[in-house]
Amino acid sequence: MVTTSPISFASSLFNAIGLYTTISILTRLFLLFKPYISSSKLSRYAHLSLSGEPPWAMVTGASDGIGYALVEELASQGFNVVLHGRNLEKHSKKVVELQFSFPERSFKVIVADANNVACANCLKTDRNKGLSEEAPLDFEEIKKALDGLHLTVLINSVGGNIVAPIFVSLKDKTEAKLTENVSLNALFPLHLTRTLLPALVRNGSSLLINVSTMADQGLPLIASYSASKQFLLILTSSLRLEMMLEGRADDVEILGIRTGRVTGVAGYKEPPSFFEPDTKTFAKATLAHAGHGRGVVIGYWTHMLQYLVGSLMPPWVADRVMISIMRQNEEWELKTRKEA
Ligand SMILES: NC(=O)c1ccc[n+]([C@@H]2O[C@H](COP(=O)([O-])OP(=O)(O)OC[C@H]3O[C@@H](n4cnc5c(N)ncnc54)[C@H](OP(=O)(O)O)[C@@H]3O)[C@@H](O)[C@H]2O)c1
Structure with missing residues (x-):
């Protein structure tokens, strides 16, 4: 009879x-990083309309940075593109x-200042000097400008922080600048999406991408930016479920991209x-997530790596690391402004 010792x-x-x-x-790590090795299914949105019209994409904040790179990538993958911006x-x-x-593609420009959504404008009072003097945006005008285009992709990329100084505590920012920042990052994409969603549904299969940030977890010195990007993220998740509830998940894919630092921007x-x-x-990586039904995802694999390292830290360590990084940003900005 074979016996096993307690030690063995x-x-x-x-x-x-x-x-x-x-x-x-290893399985968890594989599943976490699998989205970054699978190929793009963007081509499923580059289809002709029933009457043979070519597909159009619209990118907001398209004159620079990530927005412009997305335009180039979309054009190279078969889309005509509407560029939105303010200049x-x-x-x-x-x-x-x-x-x-891209001589074979068509391009169109829509000018609309995303800081200028009606709610921001209605706060215009004496104490809010500094708010834009322009009339509030009319989203119906944007819709009219797109009439007749077979829109199958909308990318809400416009966004960012308040004009310099960026790294400032909330109490030291003006009501006007904060309101404009929320307009830019939250209200503009909200109302544009509301306005254009019926066209995306009608033209399906379609794609909506909202570009957010990993700062949406809540960072000091950029509170309104962090908070308004979190708004965009929750909007993304809500809309995705709304599409499912309405039985339209196959008609319009809703994708949220969380973003770490990207260089080559304004x-x-x-x-x-x-x-x-x-x-x-980054634009290539973003569009490679299309067509997989991923919901909200960190756009680029090394940003996911950063997120993973952060999430392994005890919360009190993570807090201190973030505070120290933001303090460095504040000091860097002060130094750069003094040198300028
Ligand atoms: N770059 C990063 O490291 C990073 C990190 C996390 C998240 N993101 C997100 O990625 C998106 C793109 O950022 P980016 O860094 O590529 O920005 P960017 O280089 O500053 O470009 C922003 C674009 O938006 C336009 N824009 C700015 N304010 C506008 C307004 N009020 N109305 C209309 N257009 C306006 C700019 O036009 P003008 O030329 O007229 O200014 C420009 O075309 C943003 O949503 C940002 O929050 C970026």
Whole structure:
């Protein structure tokens, strides 16, 4: 009769637990990073209309940074593109460049200041000097400008922080600037989506992408930016479920992209690095998530790595790390402003 000593039984048990733990960690890691190795299914949205009209995409905040890189990527993947922004001259130059690179595509520009959603404007009082003097935005006008286009993709990329100084505590920011920032990051994409969703549904299969940030977890010194991007993220999740509730999940895919630092944008032009991809790399990675029904996802794989490291820290360590990073940002901005 073969007998097992208690010591060798315990050691087999520990080995089995170790093996199980290793396999489950590896499986989790594989599932976490799988979205970054699967290929793009964007082409499912590049279809002709029933009457043979070519597909159009619209990108907001399209004259620079990530927005412009998305426009180029969409054009290279078969879409005509509507570029949204606030500066007609800058966009007109970009369209000339685009037309040269993609002669077979069409481009159109829509000018609308995203800081200027009606709610921000209605706060215009003496104490709010500094708010835009323009009339509030009319989303019906934007809709009319798109009439007749077979819109199958909308990307809400416009967004960002308040104009410099960026890293300032909430109590030191003006009501006007805070309100404009929430208009830019939250209200503009909210109302644009409300206005254009019927066209996306009608033209399905369609795609809506909202570009958010990993700062949506809530960071000091950029509170209104963090909070309004979290709004965008929850809007994304709510809409996704709304599409499912209405039986339209196959007609319109709703995708939220959380973003770490990307270089080559208007306010940041460092060379790309492991954790800071350039806009072209990031735009490709963003569009590669299309067609997989992922809901909300971190757009780029090294940003996911950063997130993973952060989530392994005890909360009190993570808080201190974030505070220290934001303090450094504040000091860097002060120094840069003094030098300028
Ligand atoms: N870059 C990053 O590291 C990073 C990180 C996390 C999240 N994101 C998110 O990614 C998105 C794109 O950011 P980005 O860094 O590429 O920005 P960017 O380089 O500053 O470009 C922003 C674009 O939006 C336009 N824009 C700004 N304010 C506008 C307004 N009020 N009305 C209409 N258009 C306006 C700009 O036009 P003008 O030329 O007229 O200013 C520009 O075309 C944003 O939603 C941002 O929050 C970026």
